[in-house]
Amino acid sequence: MPQGISTLAADTPTLSAANTGFMLICSALVMLMTPGLAFFYGGMVRVKSTLNMLMMSFISLGIVTILWVLYGFSLAFGTDSGSIIGWSSDYVGLSGIGLTELWDGYTIPVYVFAVFQLMFAIITPALISGALADRVKFTAWSLFIALWVTVVYFPVAHWVWGAGGWLFELGVIDFAGGTAVHINAGAAALGVILVIGKRVGFKKDAMRPHSLPLVMLGAGLLWFGWFGFNAGSWLGNDDGVGAVMFVNTQVATAAAMLAWLAYEKIRHGAFTTLGAASGAVAGLVAITPSGGSVSPLGAIAVGVIAGLLCAMAVGLKFKFGYDDSLDVVGVHLVGGVVGSLLVGFFATGGVQSDAKGLFYGGGLDQLGKQAIGVGAVLAYSLVASAILAFAIDKTMGMRVEEDTEVSGIDQDEHAETAYDFSGAGGGAGSRKAVSAPGETVAAAAQNKKVDA
Numbered sequence: 001m002p003q004g005i006s007t008l009a010a011d012t013p014t015l016s017a018a019n020t021g022f023m024l025i026c027s028a029l030v031m032l033m034t035p036g037l038a039f040f041y042g043g044m045v046r047v048k049s050t051l052n053m054l055m056m057s058f059i060s061l062g063i064v065t066i067l068w069v070l071y072g073f074s075l076a077f078g079t080d081s082g083s084i085i086g087w088s089s090d091y092v093g094l095s096g097i098g099l100t101e102l103w104d105g106y107t108i109p110v111y112v113f114a115v116f117q118l119m120f121a122i123i124t125p126a127l128i129s130g131a132l133a134d135r136v137k138f139t140a141w142s143l144f145i146a147l148w149v150t151v152v153y154f155p156v157a158h159w160v161w162g163a164g165g166w167l168f169e170l171g172v173i174d175f176a177g178g179t180a181v182h183i184n185a186g187a188a189a190l191g192v193i194l195v196i197g198k199r200v201g202f203k204k205d206a207m208r209p210h211s212l213p214l215v216m217l218g219a220g221l222l223w224f225g226w227f228g229f230n231a232g233s234w235l236g237n238d239d240g241v242g243a244v245m246f247v248n249t250q251v252a253t254a255a256a257m258l259a260w261l262a263y264e265k266i267r268h269g270a271f272t273t274l275g276a277a278s279g280a281v282a283g284l285v286a287i288t289p290s291g292g293s294v295s296p297l298g299a300i301a302v303g304v305i306a307g308l309l310c311a312m313a314v315g316l317k318f319k320f321g322y323d324d325s326l327d328v329v330g331v332h333l334v335g336g337v338v339g340s341l342l343v344g345f346f347a348t349g350g351v352q353s354d355a356k357g358l359f360y361g362g363g364l365d366q367l368g369k370q371a372i373g374v375g376a377v378l379a380y381s382l383v384a385s386a387i388l389a390f391a392i393d394k395t396m397g398m399r400v401e402e403d404t405e406v407s408g409i410d411q412d413e414h415a416e417t418a419y420d421f422s423g424a425g426g427g428a429g430s431r432k433a434v435s436a437p438g439e440t441v442a443a444a445a446q447n448k449k450v451d452a
Contacts, residue, residue: 015100016107019236023112029228030119034061034126036225040218040277041130042418043211044326048408049134050210050418056129056141063145064122069094072121073114075154080164085155104163106235116232117157124153124181128385130326131189134199135405138413140398144388148188152384156180156377172373173347173355173366175245176233178289178340179377186333187378189324191386196398198323200405207325212273219277223253226284230291234352241292241352248291248299249284255303256283256310263311275311282310282331286339292352293343301346306338337374344370 038057045053064072071092078088090096094114103113125145132141159165160172160180167179174180201207209215231246260279261271286306287299294302314330317323324330342357344367349356356362392398399405404412411417 013102013105013107015102015109016236016238019107019238020109020112022237023108023116023232023235026228026232027112027116027119029225030116030123030232031061031225033119033222033225033229034058034123036218036221037123037126037130038218039214040222040281041133041326043214043216043218044130044209044274045133046207047210047418048410051410051414051416052138053129053133055138055414056132056136057126059138059142060122060126060145063142064125064149065118067146067149068114068118068121072149072154073117075150076121076157077114077117077162080158080162083164083166083169084158086158086162086164103235107238108235113235116235120177120181120229121149121153121157124177124185125149125188127182127185127328127332128189128192131193131324131328132196133325134409135196135399137396137398137400140392140396143396144192144392144398147388147392148385151388152188152381153180153184156184156381159376160373167373167376170369170372171355171366172369173293173343173353174289174340174373175292175352176230176288178285178336179373182285182288182332182336183340183374183377184336184381186329186331186336187381188385189328190322190333191382191384192389193322193324195386195389195393198321199325200402202323203318203321209274215277216273219280223280223284226253226288230288234292244296244351245291247296248294249287251296251299252287252291252303252306253280253283255300256280256286256307257303259304259307260311263308267311278314278327278331279307279311282306282335285310285332285335286342289336289340290343290346293347293355293357294351295346295348298346298348302339302342305342306335309338310335333378337378340370340374341367344368 034057038054041057042050042053073094074088074091075086078086078091080086094111097110101110102108103110125148129141157180159167160174161168172179199207227246227249230249231242234242234245236242257276257279260275260282264275265271283303283306286302290302291299310331313334314327316330345357345359347355347357347362347366348360349362355366357366358364389398400409400412
């Protein structure tokens, strides 16, 4: 988000129909990212968990929207209290906001800013869900979302973007959510999985994506929606900064995808579609905090570094034994850290602010500020999220029963299955010979015994 008020917006701004329309479109693009994330994650799990994965993202659209209207916007962007949290009674229920009341210093209505920020609040907890695939009760997950956004996301958003927030005042640069969204979600994911443990069969059973086309569709929707996520975060089009961010978003994403694929080819001998999708997301994550500070050449560097480091990081779960199902830690936490810290190296001082990085004569000052922001958000989210997960697990239980996890969480939690194969074969004989997509060889053999 903008660090302070832009020059063009400083002289008694009036409502701009162009900027208002642009921001409403950006808000819709960011909203589309949550269903896009659902498809991205949904394709990466086994067939028996597809619907649950989709629902873990979709439910955030419902829960967070209501909480944001009731008190979330007030906590995140209300009048500062102690540089830690905000509160404005006019924002409670969004009931005291004038129809054409402008967001302070800008040319868009408060309602537009509120709905744009709502979409960020929705997707952030949805990002966490990818680390918890196959094993979390839907009711427990829903409660976790409500508690997490209240205790973690709303305060952190105030720290980073709220006027008076301590990281905002320190001068930490986070254009669109490297700390508040990606590090926040990635650290939370790590905290929760350390509490709830591994999936049954982790490092033993094959847990391959059941639908790579669905993954690619989700990645495409995320890439598309991310232009609203990033370019919209300058809250207008008056000075060209949003345009630079739009360009850098495309450039860094392309570079990260190519870097990930190159690493994959060298390390594993193939260019995979999953690698292309994951590399693109890694680039999107890394450019989110840094894209308003770097040049397009800097964006290439950010993308390449993020693509390589995230590709390396996804394997750490096997080395250290934490079950990050869909690589939320490896992509979002690592990518968010990389993108946030690289501001301290590649900031040109000629885009969103005059802050310069080490490579542009700025010394270590900005890098130090970025490191403080990264460390503070990571530590707070990790600890707070682990405590919330522990409390839920000890009261109502966070994990499904082992039998449910093995047989498939979709049927037990949602009374549905993602695909109906009843009309796909040629009768009982063919059903014995063919296994369903995502079904293991052992499961197919077991089906043959049952049929016999």
